[in-house]
Amino acid sequence: MARVEVEVNGTRHELEGVEPRLLLVHFLRERLGLTGTHIGCDTSSCGACTVLLDGKSVKSCTMFAVQADGRAVTTIEGLGSSAELHPMQEAFWAQHGLQCGFCTTGMIMSAVDLLRRIPNPSEGEIRAGLEGNLCRCTGYENIVAAVRAAAAALAAMETPKTIGELVEVGGR
Amino acid sequence: MESDGSTFEREGDGMIPTTFNYFRPHSIEEALLLLRQGEAAKILAGGQSLIPMMKLRVAEPKTLIDLQGVPELAHVTWAGGHCTVGSLTSHATLAADADLRQKAGALWDAANGLGDPQVRNLGTIGGACAHADPSGDYPAVMLALDACFIVAGEKTREVAAAEFFKGTFETALGAGEILTKITFDAAPRSAYVKLEHAASHYALVGVAVVLVMSRDTIEDARIAITGLADVPFRASGVERSLRGVKGNNVAAIKSACAGAAAGQDVRGDIQASSAYRTAMADIVAARAVRVATDPR
Ligand SMILES: Cc1cc2nc3c(=O)[nH]c(=O)nc-3n(C[C@H](O)[C@H](O)[C@H](O)COP(=O)(O)OP(=O)(O)OC[C@H]3O[C@@H](n4cnc5c(N)ncnc54)[C@H](O)[C@@H]3O)c2cc1C
Ligand code: FES
Ligand code: FES
Numbered sequence: 292m293a294r295v296e297v298e299v300n301g302t303r304h305e306l307e308g309v310e311p312r313l314l315l316v317h318f319l320r321e322r323l324g325l326t327g328t329h330i331g332c333d334t335s336s337c338g339a340c341t342v343l344l345d346g347k348s349v350k351s352c353t354m355f356a357v358q359a360d361g362r363a364v365t366t367i368e369g370l371g372s373s374a375e376l377h378p379m380q381e382a383f384w385a386q387h388g389l390q391c392g393f394c395t396t397g398m399i400m401s402a403v404d405l406l407r408r409i410p411n412p413s414e415g416e417i418r419a420g421l422e423g424n425l426c427r428c429t430g431y432e433n434i435v436a437a438v439r440a441a442a443a444a445l446a447a448m449e450t451p452k453t454i455g456e457l458v459e460v461g462g463r
Numbered sequence: 464m465e466s467d468g469s470t471f472e473r474e475g476d477g478m479i480p481t482t483f484n485y486f487r488p489h490s491i492e493e494a495l496l497l498l499r500q501g502e503a504a505k506i507l508a509g510g511q512s513l514i515p516m517m518k519l520r521v522a523e524p525k526t527l528i529d530l531q532g533v534p535e536l537a538h539v540t541w542a543g544g545h546c547t548v549g550s551l552t553s554h555a556t557l558a559a560d561a562d563l564r565q566k567a568g569a570l571w572d573a574a575n576g577l578g579d580p581q582v583r584n585l586g587t588i589g590g591a592c593a594h595a596d597p598s599g600d601y602p603a604v605m606l607a608l609d610a611c612f613i614v615a616g617e618k619t620r621e622v623a624a625a626e627f628f629k630g631t632f633e634t635a636l637g638a639g640e641i642l643t644k645i646t647f648d649a650a651p652r653s654a655y656v657k658l659e660h661a662a663s664h665y666a667l668v669g670v671a672v673v674l675v676m677s678r679d680t681i682e683d684a685r686i687a688i689t690g691l692a693d694v695p696f697r698a699s700g701v702e703r704s705l706r707g708v709k710g711n712n713v714a715a716i717k718s719a720c721a722g723a724a725a726g727q728d729v730r731g732d733i734q735a736s737s738a739y740r741t742a743m744a745d746i747v748a749a750r751a752v753r754v755a756t757d758p759r
Contacts, residue, residue: 293485311527312486312517333478335515336662338581347555347584353514354585357485358529359509404580408559422664423579 297359299323300369311357316340318356320364327367327396331425338424340365341397348404350423367396370403378448379403379441388437390428396423402438411442475556481519482523487532491615491643501526501640506641508551508590519618536589539563543656544649550589550642558583560624568759569607569653569671573600574582576657589642592627595634595694597730598665602628603695604655606687608647609670646694654754657690658743660734666690667735668743670698670723670751679710681756686748691729691740698723701748707716710756713749720748 292307299319306322317343331339333352340352343365371377376384379399380425389395394458398421405412405420412420417438426434484501498504502524506512514627516522530536530726536551539560546567548557557563557574561737577583577591577600591601592612605624613620622635627634636642650673657669660672668690675683684705686698704719723744731737 303745310482314479335511335520337584338579341581344584348581349585350581353581354510355485355514356485358510358531360487401580404584420580457481459714 293357293360294312295356297356297361298379299325300364305358309356311355313356314352315356315359315364316351318359319351319364322356324347325366329393329396331393331397337394337397338401338421339394339397341400341424343400343404346404346407348401348423351409365400367399370399377403378444379406379437380442381446382437383434386433386437386440388429388434392425394426394428398426398434402434402441403423405438406442406445411446412438414439464693478518480514483519485527485529487529489532491531491533491536494530494533495615495639497526497528497745498641502527504528506530506593508593509553509586510590511578511586512594512596525549530641537587541566541649545646546649547644547646548588549644550592551587552579552589553585554586554588554591555580557588564759565602566649567605567608567647567653568653569650569673569753570601571759572655572754573604573669574663576600576655576659581725588645591640592645593634593636595628595630595632596665597631598639598667598669599691600655600657600666600669600689600692601673603666603687603689605645605647606695606697607653607673608650609673609685610645610647612642613644613646614640614754615643619643625697628717631693638685646685651758652755655750655759656747656751658747658755667741668740668747670744670748672748672751672755674705674752676710676756679756681705681710681752683710684752686723686752688723688744688748691724691744692727693730696727696746698725698748701724705752713753716752716756717745717749718750725749 294307296305319328327349329339331337341348342351357425370381401424417435486497502525505524507529530557536549538549540547545674554574556578609611610624612627614620626636652674655671671687673685683704686701687695689695701720708715724741729737729741
């Protein structure tokens with residue numbers, strides 16, 4: 292049994308008795324109750340389980356919780372609140388970037404990582420940036436539109452913030 | 464399913480690996496000691512091949528030694544025209560390295576085209592080489608770069624790329640050894656192009672090319688191909704035919720690349736038949752040569 296000390300959405304958690312084989316996604320969903328991170332395939336393919344590890348997108352079904360010891364994890368719950376959505380969440384809503392919503396939380400986390408790397412991506416860069424995320428409903432068109440809209444919204448902000456800064460203010 | 468009720472209550476047969484002990488050493492020496500002493504011990508780098516295999520219980524290590532506590536294994540260092548890449552360097556780090564694109568475009572191409580962003584953020588070059596997937600991208604690139612693998616163990620040794628890849632998921636690494644670095648000379652005229660499987664992004668055929676050019680003429684070439692055989696191989700016939708060909712002579716490049724898979728026992732599977740892979744090898748090789756003829 293291991294001890295895991297991890298910052299999740301800005302809050303430090305110290306958990307004893309973590310089995311090393313516990314996957315990060317189960318740690319988040321079952322130990323911390325953060326069920327916004329979904330399990331779509333469990334075979335490292337679909338990206339529904341995507342979270343940010345020190346700001347970079349990773350598939351939490353393909354990582355052990357013990358590997359996150361000493362590091363910072365951001366889940367969809369850390370982005371915004373229902374009162375104040377993160378610009379990426381706002382854009383997915385406004386552009387109808389989802390239907391059933393199952394892929395959406397992972398899709399949004401990947402899109403946030405994409406804008407961290409490329410603040411103003413082309414359509415091709417958006418599609419390549421979301422290559423690790425599968426959606427069986429939307430046909431992707433509106434997802435691409437949502438990421439574009441979010442990039443534009445961020446660029447138009449009065450006090451411009453990088454996507455990274457926005458992630459840090461999340462977790463309200 | 465073995466389960467400890469207090470900590471792990473999951474219903475059904477989710478994809479849960481068997482139990483293991485986890486260590487995060489802070490030096491290579493400590494990692495080597497754990498590797499020698501631990502029961503059924505394995506190195507954990509990015510986990511992007513090992514963890515899926517553990518979830519399927521294809522791999523059941525009893526001891527996992529996580530290298531992330533040895534961050535000095537992650538670096539890209541140039542000394543003159545010679546590059547050293549630490550084994551723990553992530554695909555994403557290589558893919559974002561503009562300098563690497565100019566100096567060793569083949570490696571940069573492979574890092575950029577590998578898997579998807581999440582896999583690139585965690586996966587490492589050392590892990591991908593040690594894993595030795597017959598459809599992996601880096602093995603072909605390593606062969607074309609004529610790279611050298613620095614291996615730590617009882618003693619440190621160097622293994623040439625041509626000796627490193629032994630078979631499907633099989634390398635020259637011994638059980639108690641750790642791949643620490645990979646070195647190669649700058650290859651400013653180089654490229655890696657693959658025809659990828661749409662879902663997994665693995666290469667159906669991947670071709671790495673390193674050219675030596677004088678003005679616009681190809682003087683020498685190293686061509687290595689992945690995805691076709693158990694191990695990547697050099698297409699020596701194509702290498703010979705390319706000598707003296709002008710970089711802008713597309714027709715001559717195409718004809719030099721004909722028969723790229725000659726003499727190989729080309730794999731056929733549900734993703735692509737042997738005949739298709741064989742035919743595509745020529746086309747992908749020609750594309751890769753054309754990319755490599757121009758500065759990146
Ligand atoms: C969805 C998906 C798509 C992918 N697509 C591609 C692709 O298109 N092309 C491609 O080439 N690969 C692809 N991969 C595999 C990816 O490149 C892995 O990152 C890589 O194969 C393993 O590297 P890792 O750092 O994750 O190693 P791990 O999974 O941690 O380890 C893999 C193996 O190498 C051993 N090992 C690791 N590091 C060392 C070391 N330093 N010394 C000795 N042994 C070591 C481990 O013990 C283990 O046996 C994909 C993976 C996934 C999940
Ligand atoms: S659940 Fe992790 S990639 Fe599908
Ligand atoms: S909205 Fe249903 S899977 Fe994407």
